[in-house]
Structure formats: structure tokens, C-alpha cells
Amino acid sequence: MSVVKPRVMQGVMELLPRQQIAFQGVFDTIRRGFERFGYAPIETPAVELTSVLLTKTGGETEKQVYFVQSTGARDQGKDPDLALRFDLTVPLARYVAKNEANLTFPFRRYQMQRSYRGERPQRGRYREFYQCDIDVIGKESLDPRYDAEVPAVMIGIFEELEIGDFTVQLNNRKVLLGLLESVGIDDEARPRVLREVDKIDKRGREYLAETLAGDDFVLPSATIDKVLAFLAIDGSAREVVDALSQQGIDNETFNEGRTQLEAVIGSLEALQVNPSRYRVNVAIARGLDYYTGTVYETFLDDHKDLGSICSGGRYENLASNYTKSKLPGVGMSIGLTRLFYLLQELDLVDSTASAADVLVTQQDPELYAEYLALATELRAAGLRTESVVEPWKFKKQMKYANATGVPFVVIVGASEHDANQVTLKDMVGGDQVTVARSELIPEIERRRVAAQNRDDA
Amino acid sequence: MSVVKPRVMQGVMELLPRQQIAFQGVFDTIRRGFERFGYAPIETPAVELTSVLLTKTGGETEKQVYFVQSTGARDQGKDPDLALRFDLTVPLARYVAKNEANLTFPFRRYQMQRSYRGERPQRGRYREFYQCDIDVIGKESLDPRYDAEVPAVMIGIFEELEIGDFTVQLNNRKVLLGLLESVGIDDEARPRVLREVDKIDKRGREYLAETLAGDDFVLPSATIDKVLAFLAIDGSAREVVDALSQQGIDNETFNEGRTQLEAVIGSLEALQVNPSRYRVNVAIARGLDYYTGTVYETFLDDHKDLGSICSGGRYENLASNYTKSKLPGVGMSIGLTRLFYLLQELDLVDSTASAADVLVTQQDPELYAEYLALATELRAAGLRTESVVEPWKFKKQMKYANATGVPFVVIVGASEHDANQVTLKDMVGGDQVTVARSELIPEIERRRVAAQNRDDA
Numbered sequence: 001m002s003v004v005k006p007r008v009m010q011g012v013m014e015l016l017p018r019q020q021i022a023f024q025g026v027f028d029t030i031r032r033g034f035e036r037f038g039y040a041p042i043e044t045p046a047v048e049l050t051s052v053l054l055t056k057t058g059g060e061t062e063k064q065v066y067f068v069q070s071t072g073a074r075d076q077g078k079d080p081d082l083a084l085r086f087d088l089t090v091p092l093a094r095y096v097a098k099n100e101a102n103l104t105f106p107f108r109r110y111q112m113q114r115s116y117r118g119e120r121p122q123r124g125r126y127r128e129f130y131q132c133d134i135d136v137i138g139k140e141s142l143d144p145r146y147d148a149e150v151p152a153v154m155i156g157i158f159e160e161l162e163i164g165d166f167t168v169q170l171n172n173r174k175v176l177l178g179l180l181e182s183v184g185i186d187d188e189a190r191p192r193v194l195r196e197v198d199k200i201d202k203r204g205r206e207y208l209a210e211t212l213a214g215d216d217f218v219l220p221s222a223t224i225d226k227v228l229a230f231l232a233i234d235g236s237a238r239e240v241v242d243a244l245s246q247q248g249i250d251n252e253t254f255n256e257g258r259t260q261l262e263a264v265i266g267s268l269e270a271l272q273v274n275p276s277r278y279r280v281n282v283a284i285a286r287g288l289d290y291y292t293g294t295v296y297e298t299f300l301d302d303h304k305d306l307g308s309i310c311s312g313g314r315y316e317n318l319a320s321n322y323t324k325s326k327l328p329g330v331g332m333s334i335g336l337t338r339l340f341y342l343l344q345e346l347d348l349v350d351s352t353a354s355a356a357d358v359l360v361t362q363q364d365p366e367l368y369a370e371y372l373a374l375a376t377e378l379r380a381a382g383l384r385t386e387s388v389v390e391p392w393k394f395k396k397q398m399k400y401a402n403a404t405g406v407p408f409v410v411i412v413g414a415s416e417h418d419a420n421q422v423t424l425k426d427m428v429g430g431d432q433v434t435v436a437r438s439e440l441i442p443e444i445e446r447r448r449v450a451a452q453n454r455d456d457a
Numbered sequence: 458m459s460v461v462k463p464r465v466m467q468g469v470m471e472l473l474p475r476q477q478i479a480f481q482g483v484f485d486t487i488r489r490g491f492e493r494f495g496y497a498p499i500e501t502p503a504v505e506l507t508s509v510l511l512t513k514t515g516g517e518t519e520k521q522v523y524f525v526q527s528t529g530a531r532d533q534g535k536d537p538d539l540a541l542r543f544d545l546t547v548p549l550a551r552y553v554a555k556n557e558a559n560l561t562f563p564f565r566r567y568q569m570q571r572s573y574r575g576e577r578p579q580r581g582r583y584r585e586f587y588q589c590d591i592d593v594i595g596k597e598s599l600d601p602r603y604d605a606e607v608p609a610v611m612i613g614i615f616e617e618l619e620i621g622d623f624t625v626q627l628n629n630r631k632v633l634l635g636l637l638e639s640v641g642i643d644d645e646a647r648p649r650v651l652r653e654v655d656k657i658d659k660r661g662r663e664y665l666a667e668t669l670a671g672d673d674f675v676l677p678s679a680t681i682d683k684v685l686a687f688l689a690i691d692g693s694a695r696e697v698v699d700a701l702s703q704q705g706i707d708n709e710t711f712n713e714g715r716t717q718l719e720a721v722i723g724s725l726e727a728l729q730v731n732p733s734r735y736r737v738n739v740a741i742a743r744g745l746d747y748y749t750g751t752v753y754e755t756f757l758d759d760h761k762d763l764g765s766i767c768s769g770g771r772y773e774n775l776a777s778n779y780t781k782s783k784l785p786g787v788g789m790s791i792g793l794t795r796l797f798y799l800l801q802e803l804d805l806v807d808s809t810a811s812a813a814d815v816l817v818t819q820q821d822p823e824l825y826a827e828y829l830a831l832a833t834e835l836r837a838a839g840l841r842t843e844s845v846v847e848p849w850k851f852k853k854q855m856k857y858a859n860a861t862g863v864p865f866v867v868i869v870g871a872s873e874h875d876a877n878q879v880t881l882k883d884m885v886g887g888d889q890v891t892v893a894r895s896e897l898i899p900e901i902e903r904r905r906v907a908a909q910n911r912d913d914a
Contacts, residue, residue, distance in 0.1 A: 004512050006555040006779040008502055009539060014552070016559055017497035017566065024498055036836045038813030038843030038863075040474035041481055045465055045585050046503060046571065047523070047541075055461050066504070067531060068523050068541065070575035082466060084504075084525065095471070098463040102473055104860040108812070108843070109474065114503065118527035128502050143847045145825075156836075270826035272833050322463040355565070356495030368602075369727035376729050379493045379613075386495030386565070390600045403561040406495075 011119065011127035013337050018405060021353040023340055026161060027112065030132045030334060033157035034110035037149065039134050042109050044091040046116070050083045052094055055321040061086055064117040084116035088133045088333070096137055097322030105139040106146065112336070124345075126337045135331030137318055142328045144260040147294040147314055148267030150332050154298065154310050155277045157334075163348050165301035168310070169281040170237075172261045172294050175244065176285055178254020183226045185219065191289055193217065193227075198285040200231060231283050237265045240280040260293055292316045296332055306342055310334045354405035356386040358444065361401075363413040365391045370417065374410065374437075381441045401427060407451070408444055468576065468584035470794050475862060478810040480797055483618060484569065487589050487791060490614030491567035494606065496591050499566050501548040503573070507540045509551055512778040518543055521574040541573035545590045545790070553594055554779030562596040563603065569793070581802075583794045592788030594775055599785045601717040604751040604771055605724030607789050611755065611767050612734045614791075620805050622758035625767070626738040627694075629718045629751050632701065633742055635711020640683045642676065648746055650674065650684075655742040657688060688740050694722045697737040717750055749773045753789055763799055767791045811862035813843040815901065818858075820870040822848045827874065831867065831894075838898045858884060864908075865901055 008014055015023055034041075047068050054062055067080035085091050088111050096103065112132045119125050134153055136146045151168045158166050176197060180190045193212065200208050205228055212219045212227070219227075233243050244258045261280065268278060286295040291313035298310035312332030319327050343349045360375045362368065371387060378385040386406065388397050401409050409425040411432075416422055422440050425432040426447055435443050465471055472480055491498075504525050511519055524537035542548050545568050553560065569589045576582050591610055593603045608625045615623050633654060637647045650669065657665045662685055669676045669684070676684075690700050701715045718737065725735060743752045748770035755767035769789030776784050800806045817832045819825065828844060835842040843863065845854050858866050866882040868889075873879055879897050882889040883904055892900050 003781060004509055004778055006551040006776075007506060007509055008551075008555070009504055009506055012502040012504070014501060015499070016556060017499055017564075020498050020500060023500075035812065035841050038816075038841050040812035040861075041477050042472070042474055043477060043480075044471060045469040047466060047469070047573070047585065049464060049466055052461055052464055063528050066525050066527050066539075068525050069537070070523050071520050072575060074524060074537075080526070080531075082523075094463040094465075098465070099473060104857060106846070107474075116504070118529060128504060145846050149844070149846065266826070267829060270829035272830060319463075321461055324460060355492065355497035359495075369723070372724060372727035373729060384492050384495050387606070389563070389602050389606065400561060404495075404497075 009127070011121040011125065013126055013128070013341065017355065018351060018353065019344075019349075021355060022349045022351055025350065025353055026340060026343070027130075027132075027336065029160050030157050030336065031110070031112060033153055033160060034112075034132075034134055036156065037108070037153045039108045039110040039153070042092075042095060042111050043113060044085070044088075044095055044111070046084055046114065047082050048085055048091060048094070050081050052322075053083050053085065053090060061117075064119055066116050066118055086117050087115050088113060088131050089331075092133070092135060092137075093319035093327075094322055096327060097319040097325075100323060100325060105137065106142060107137045108134070109137070110134045114337075124338055124341050126341075129335060129337035132334040132336050133331060134333075135318075135329050137327050137329040140326050140328075142330065144263050144293065144314075145267045147260065147330050148264045148271065150312065150330050151278060151296055152268060152271045152273050154296075154332050154334070155273055158298070158310070159274075159277070163300065163343060164346075166277065166298060166309075167301055168278040168296055168298045169284055170261075170264065170278060170294060170296050171281055171284045172257040172264075173285055173291060173313075174253045174257025174293055175261060175282065176257075178249060178251050178257055179227065179230050179247075181251050181253055182249040183223045185223065189217065193219075194285040195287060197227070197231065197283055198287065200283045201281075205231070233282050236275060237268070237278055237280045238275075240282065241265050244282075257293070264294060286311065286313055290315055294330065300342075300346075303342075303346065309339050309342070352405065354407065355384065356404065356406045357383045357448075358385045358408045358410055359397075359401050359404070359406045360385060360387045360410045360412075361394070361397045362388045362391055363394065363411055364417070367412060367414070367417055370412065374412065374422070374440075378410075378441065378444075383441070383444065408447070410440065466584070468578040468582065470583055470585070470798065474812065475808060475810065476801075476806075478812060479806045479808055482807065482810055483797060483800070484587075484589075484793065486617050487614050487793065488567070488569060490610055490617060491569075491589075491591055493613065494565070494610045496565045496567040496610070499549075499552060499568050500570060501542070501545075501552055501568070503541055503571065504539050505542055505548060505551070507538050509779075510540050510542065510547060518574075521576055523573050523575055543574050544572050545570060545588050546788075549590070549592060549594075550776035550784075551779055553784060554776040554782075557780060557782060562594065563599060564594045565591070566594070567591045571794075581795055581798050583798075586792060586794035589791040589793050590788060591790075592775075592786050594784050594786040597783050597785075599787065601720045601750070601771075602724045604717065604787050605721045605728065607769065607787050608735060608753055609725060609728045609730050611753075611789050611791070612730055615755070615767070616731075616734070620757065620800060621803075623734065623766075624756055624758055625735040626741055626754045626756065627718075627721065627735060627751060628738055628741045629714040629721075630742055630748060630770075631710045631714025631750055632718060632739065633714075635706060635708050635714055636684065636687050636704075638708050638710055639706040640680045642680065646674065651742040652744060654684070654688065654740055655744065657740045658738075662688070690739050693732060694725070694735055694737045695732075697739065698722050701739075714750070721751060743768065743770055747772055751787065757799075757803075760799075760803065766796050766799070809862065811864065812841065813861065813863045814840045814905075815842045815865045815867055816854075816858050816861070816863045817842060817844045817867045818851070818854045818869075819845045819848055820851065820868055821874070824869060824871070824874055827869065831869065831879070831897075835867075835898065835901075840898070840901065865904070867897065 066084040068082040069080040196211050209224050212224045241262050293314035295313035297308035314330040318329045360371050375385045375387045407428050411423040420437050421434050422437050423434045523541040525539040526537040653668050666681050669681045698719050750771035752770035754765035771787040775786045817828050832842045832844045864885050868880040877894050879894050880891045
């Protein structure tokens with residue numbers, strides 16, 4: 001019989017079991033972080049109607065859409081009316097509009113699902129990727145102080161993930177727009193200037209000055225100097241917010257942005273978020289004009305070159321394509337598949353995790369029923385327990401234990417059985433002890449606690 | 458601006474947040490049940506290469522396949538080379554074959570992901586549906602006693618799900634094939650007879666007798682009587698297994714099946730699985746000839762008409778399409794989306810779950826920072842805590858609490874604040890108490906434990 005090569009499509013992440021356990025650990029930590037703040041889960045279908053998904057025609061995104069078609073529809077030569085979602089924002093908008101009457105606003109939701117984009121394959125870019133999004137959606141209005149809650153959730157998660165030092169950079173687009181207004185840049189040019197300003201951290205001040213002086217903008221050098229002077233504002237989040245009121249800028253947009261930023265920083269302080277985890281970066285604006293107020297980016301302090309690992313912002317109206325209701329919101333998103341890839345590259349993923357806590361071996365085939373009963377007891381005590389089912393040589397059993405990474409191995413030979421004892425082999429510590437059978441679970445627990453304390457130290 | 462109606466495709470399950478929380482509860486219980494036995498998670502891409510996915514051409518399944526095509530490939534007029542998986546078995550086979558050298562056998566894996574089939578939409582049938590599969594895959598051989606572990610995992614899960622009485626029915630196809638051999642039915646006809654026998658619980662004995670006597674089989678009535686007499690064997694699993702050796706049937710296939718069944722029942726007993734949760738039904742064979750030994754079906758005792766909620770069996774060779782290695786396995790699968798639908802219909806889903814444990818309200822806008830600090834404290838104590846961010850009227854805050862179903866509401870007015878006290882409103886119990894602020898967390902914990910004990914009673 002001929003054999004087909006078992007391949008997967010390009011650009012997907014498929015993990016070996018122990019990597020998958022590590023991935024699951026990161027996933028669970030993120031989920032727990034979302035739930036800690038009372039965010040509710042939603043899931044939407046991976047497949048959406050094209051008429052609903054692709055309301056804005058054209059654009060980069062549409063070029064990357066995967067269309068879906070059932071066999072029947074293909075046979076009839078129809079155009080595909082289904083497509084895979086390319087992010088979780090459009091499905092959220094569709095979901096909220098669809099269920100508006102049955103949701104309680106402000107609606108705090110989290111969503112951790114995969115999205116699909118036909119991107120050119122390259123390292124760290126995936127065609128199928130998990131996104132972990134939180135958003136708070138208001139009806140008609142949404143207090144700016146929510147803009148502090150969202151990064152507080154994310155900071156809690158990244159602290160728990162132990163991925164080294166990181167910083168959430170935040171800003172308010174209105175502050176920047178107000179600055180541009182104050183230096184006399186006209187309404188139409190402001191969003192374009194913003195996009196250039198947003199790139200200053202990558203390209204440098206000089207490049208920005210040249211661009212703004214160049215043909216596309218032709219700004220006078222005095223204006224450019226004022227913009228650059230403003231963009232040099234630095235310090236702690238509190239210091240930057242205070243400095244903003246010293247700039248002699250006084251227009252509605254600027255003042256609104258400054259007040260909102262101040263409310264956000266105040267709330268972050270009240271939430272007792274470690275101030276070294278966030279700063280105000282007055283240059284960031286995010287590429288998308290979709291964002292209207294607060295914007296966020298998150299960087300690993302030692303690996304800024306990797307780009308933002310968690311971004312988002314405040315938007316005016318989530319679902320104008322699907323409802324006439326005004327639904328302002330604020331959200332952030334972790335691209336988990338890419339993040340996991342980066343953490344693996346940086347060796348920041350705990351790869352010691354195993355699927356089981358305990359392996360019950362088989363010394364004497366006559367005692368097999370005994371081994372199963374013991375495994376049942378361990379499971380009832382909350383220990384994930386695997387049994388050796390085949391009557392292997394002991395060496396093979398230990399090889400299996402090593403390969404799966406199980407931290408504890410239980411051995412009961414005929415002599416232990418007669419003495420009502422068990423031997424516990426600590427695969428991490430390396431030692432083994434023989435204890436009364438009734439002492440087995442407490443002994444494992446003691447060692448687990450000790451190992452946990454070692455890890456935390 | 459014109460608005461698009463926010464619809465989803467037919468045949469998908471999309472839940473409101475509180476239903477989704479209930480769904481998540483079921484999902485988590487299943488996952489915990491898998492992990493308790495040391496099964497390792499894997500995830501595979503939803504999209505597979507058609508050349509790999511559709512190795513067997515034709516058949517019902519292929520007619521239901523959803524093809525996937527990127528915009529670029531469509532523009533070039535190519536045939537789709539991608540498709541959505543229609544189950545988790547083919548991806549498992551592909552995964553194991555692909556990663557054979559890096560897996561430890563026997564490989565115990567669980568997988569909880571969505572699959573896609575273009576089925577005719579009808580109640581309880583979904584085009585996108587979660588499957589929750591476990592399988593143990595051996596290399597070259599796999600001890601029959603694994604066939605006890607797999608239903609033991611599932612029984613533990615269904616007990617924890619509290620879905621009422623249920624029974625895993627098990628059998629061994631070899632027992633049936635051996636019976637058919639012993640009554641002189643020829644080799645070629647046996648699988649076809651098996652498919653008819655398998656339907657006896659639905660159609661009745663008389664229908665089976667008529668079918669076997671009819672044109673398709675033309676069996677003599679003495680043969681049919683013997684088959685029917687055999688199919689009448691009933692009793693506890695142990696009794697049925699014992700009865701099998703009293704049938705005077707003695708051929709290799711029958712003896713192998715009987716010995717395997719006996720080993721399975723023996724292991725289930727040793728695992729201390731409640732014997733009322735399983736029985737041997739000598740009539741079941743499963744439709745698929747893919748299965749070669751043990752087979753399983755699971756029924757809700759009070760709703761047998763709903764069909765099996767968890768099925769599976771033993772197979773000879775998982776991945777013959779992808780590798781020359783012989784990979785025997787045994788597995789069972791829960792169709793979670795359909796199960797959740799059924800549990801909802803039967804009112805067996807706990808719908809009281811909410812996203813948060815505690816809501817910190819806002820009595821006095823001046824104390825907002827205080828409220829945020831209190832919420833941070835509650836979160837640090839492991840309580841999922843939501844804050845009221847907008848300065849709403851109190852009545853609106855209580856309406857929000859009721860709508861989200863949060864069980865505890867914390868109220869701190871100026872007077873409580875001055876006295877260093879807080880008021881805790883128990884939304885389930887209905888009462889409220891004012892306690893010292895330091896007593897808040899212990900008070901909530903006490904009430905949570907009491908509520909848990911009430912639920913368990």
C-alpha cells in the first residue's frame with residue numbers, strides 16, 4: 001500500500017506533546033489573568049459569512065483571507081460565501097451587534113481562539129495563530145478609566161508568565177493630535193503626520209525631521225522643532241502626565257487627551273500596578289486610525305527589537321457596520337502563537353512540564369490489580385497518574401519515565417507489597433525512599449511543595 | 458451608512474456569555490478528567506492539506522468536506538489544496554506518523570478541538586463542533602488492558618459532570634465474529650451481518666430475524682435462532698463475561714475476543730470503576746469496520762433515544778496511510794457541541810455560573826481609588842473581581858450585578874470607609890452583613906464553602 005507523506009501546510013505551529021503542555025501552561029495563565037478581572041469568555045465560529053466578514057472591501061487584509069466552500073457549493077460552481085476569520089475584532093463586532101439585546105453593558109469579554117491569514121511564510125509569522133483578546137464594550141459611552149483596567153489585566157499576566165522585564169507603553173492619540181493642532185498642522189495632514197511620528201522609535205529623530213521637512217509634508221523647521229521637543233518628553237508615567245500640563249498647549253483635543261491619560265495613570269496607581277511595568281511614550285499612535293484615544297504597545301525590555309507583544313487601544317465605535325447603536329470600546333490583544341515562538345527562541349518557556357505527576361510501575365505482573373488500585377487512589381488525591389500497563393522489563397519502564405518527564409515513579413515489588421510499603425523514586429531530586437503505603441500521598445505532596453518553593457526562590 | 462445584518466452561518470453553536478461559561482465548565486471538567494490519567498494534550502491545525510486529509514477518496518465524509526483556498530490561489534484559478542478537518546482521527550494519524558521518532562509509545566493523547574462537516578442543518582447537528590478525543594497508540598502492539606483505561610477515564614468525567622445515570626456499553630467485535638463463525642456464517646458475510654446485529658437495540662429482535670432470513674442473507678432459521686439466543690445474554694459485565702465461556706463456542710476469534718473482554722472487565726474492577734456505570738452489550742459492533750476488537754457506546758439511562766454520547770473502540774492500525782509502522786490503538790470520543798446541546802435541552806447544565814465572584818460597587822465617587830485597591834486585594838486572594846467603573850446610580854449597579862449573576866457584591870459608603878468596614882451583599886443567600894474590612898475575604902470564603910457544601914448535598 002502506498003504511503004502519503006504526513007505533512008502540514010506551511011506556516012502553522014504544531015507542537016510535540018511536551019511543548020504543547022508548556023503552551024497550554026501559557027494559555028491557562030493568560031486565561032486565568034483575564035478571569036481574575038471578571039472578563040467573560042466568548043467563542044465565535046472560525047468560519048464566517050463573507051458578506052458579514054468582508055464589509056470593507058479591498059485592503060491588505062482581504063488579500064490574505066482564506067475562503068471556505070463545501071463540496072456541494074463547489075460542485076454547483078458558486079462563489080464561496082464563507083471565509084475563515086482573520087482576527088477576533090470583526091467577529092466581536094458581529095457578535096455584540098447580533099446579541100446586543102442579550103448582553104449586559106459594559107461588556108467585558110475575553111476570547112482566545114485561532115485566526116487565519118494567508119501571509120507569506122516567514123520565521124515567527126503564522127497563517128494559523130492564536131489571539132488572546134480582551135475588550136470592554138460600552139453602550140453610547142465608556143468611562144476612560146476602563147483604559148487603565150485593560151493594561152492592568154495584561155501586566156498581571158506577563159508578571160505571572162515570568163518572561164523577564166517588560167513595559168506597557170501607553171499614550172493617547174488626542175494628546176498627539178492636539179499637539180499637531182497647536183503647532184498649526186492642518187486637520188487633513190494630522191493623521192499622516194501621526195503615522196510618521198509613530199515610527200520615531202524605529203527610525204530615529206533625524207529621519208522624522210527629514211520626513212516632515214520633505215515633499216510629503218513641507219513643514220517649517222520651527223514647527224518640526226516644536227514637535228521634536230514635545231516628543232522628547234520622558235520620565236515616569238506620572239512625570240510625563242505632569243509635564244503635559246507644562247507645555248503651554250491649550251486646545252480641546254489636547255486637553256481631553258491629557259485628562260484621559262491622567263485618569264488612566266491615576267487608576268493604574270490605584271490598582272497598585274507596579275509603576276516600572278508601564279510608561280507613557282508620547283510618540284506612539286498605532287498605525288490604525290481605528291483607535292481614537294488611549295493606545296498601547298508592550299515590549300520585552302531586553303528584546304525591544306522583537307516588536308510589541310501585546311497592543312491595542314480605545315475605539316469610538318466597534319460595530320458601525322452591523323448596528324446603528326454606538327458601541328465604544330477599549331481592548332488589547334496578545335498574539336499567542338507568535339509570543340510562544342519568541343519565548344521558545346529566548347529559552348523562556350518552562351519545558352520541564354509533563355502530562356503526569358506520578359507513574360505507577362509494574363514490578364510483579366501478579367500485582368497488576370494492586371497497581372491499578374494504587375493509581376486510582378493517587379488520582380482521587382488529585383495527582384495526575386499514569387500506569388504502566390504492559391509487563392515491560394523494569395529498565396524499559398524507567399526509560400519511559402525519563403522520556404515523558406514524569407517527576408515521581410512508584411515502585412511496589414512483592415516484598416514491599418507484603419510489608420504494605422511502596423518505594424517512591426523522585427526523578428527530579430534523584431533519590432528514592434520506601435515508605436508505608438499510607439504515607440505515599442503525603443510524601444509526594446511534601447516533595448511537590450518543596451520543589452515549588454525551590455522554583456519560586 | 459448602511460448596516461449589514463450580523464448573522465452567522467447555519468449549523469454553528471454560538472453562545473451567550475453565561476452559556477459560554479457553563480460550556481467552559483463542561484470543557485474544563487473533561488480536560489481535567491483526561492489529565493487525571495496522564496494523557497498529554499496535542500493540537501493540530503484546523504486546516505490540512507487535501508492530499509494528506511483525503512487519502513481515501515469517495516465516501517460520505519468527503520461529500521461533507523469544506524475546502525479552503527487563499528485569495529491568491531483563487532485568483533490563479535487553482536483547485537483548493539487545503540481543507541478543514543472533519544474529525545480528529547485523521548489528524549491524529551497524520552500527527553503520529555509525522556512525529557513518530559519524537560513520541561514516546563504507548564502514546565496517551567487527548568485533543569479537544571473543533572471539526573467541520575457540511576452536514577444538512579438540523580437540531581443538534583452542527584457543521585462546526587468540538588470533539589474531545591482520547592487515544593492510546595502503541596507501536597507494533599498494545600496490551601488489551603488499555604481498553605479498560607479509556608472507558609475508566611470517560612466514566613470519571615461523566616460522573617463529575619453530574620448528567621444523571623449513564624452506562625458505557627462495551628463489547629468485543631471478535632466475540633461477535635467468533636459467534637458468526639461458529640454458526641457457520643461465511644467469512645465474507647460476517648461484517649454485513651455484524652452491521653445488522655448492531656442495530657438490534659434500535660429495531661428489535663424480530664426485525665433482525667427477518668433481515669437475516671431475507672434475500673440479503675438467507676440464513677436458515679436454526680442459525681438465526683442461535684444468533685438471537687446469543688444476543689439475549691444479559692446481566693452484569695462480570696456475569697456476561699462468565700456466560701460467554703458457557704456458550705460452547707470454541708474458535709480462535711471468539712476465544713481471543715472473550716479473553717480480551719475478560720481482561721477489560723478485570724481491569725475496570727481493579728480500577729474500582731462503579732460497576733453500575735458499564736455493562737457488556739454483546740450486540741454492539743459499531744458501524745465501522747475500522748474497529749477490530751473492543752467497542753464502546755455510552756448512553757444516558759433516561760434518554761437512550763438520544764443515541765450514544767461517547768463512542769469508540771480498538772483499531773489495528775492507526776496510520777497505515779502515512780507510515781509503514783504498525784500503530785494499534787484504542788480511543789473514545791465525546792462530541793461536545795452535540796452533548797452540550799442535549800444537556801441544555803435536558804436542563805442539565807448549571808447556568809448559575811458567572812464570570813466574576815465579586816463585584817465592587819461605587820457608593821461614593823470620591824472613594825474610587827479605594828474601590829480599585831479593594832478589588833486588587835480581592836484578586837490577590839484568588840477571587841475573580843469586577844469593579845464598577847462608571848459613577849452609576851446604585852440601583853443601576855445592582856441591576857448590573859443581577860444581570861451578570863455575580864454572587865457577591867461589596868459596598869463601601871463613606872460611613873463604612875470611616876469605620877474601616879465593608880458591607881457584603883450575598884446575592885444568592887439574599888442577606889447582607891457589614892464586617893471589618895480585614896474580615897471581608899474570610900467572610901466571602903466562608904460563604905463560598907457553605908454554598909459549595911449545599912450544592913454537593
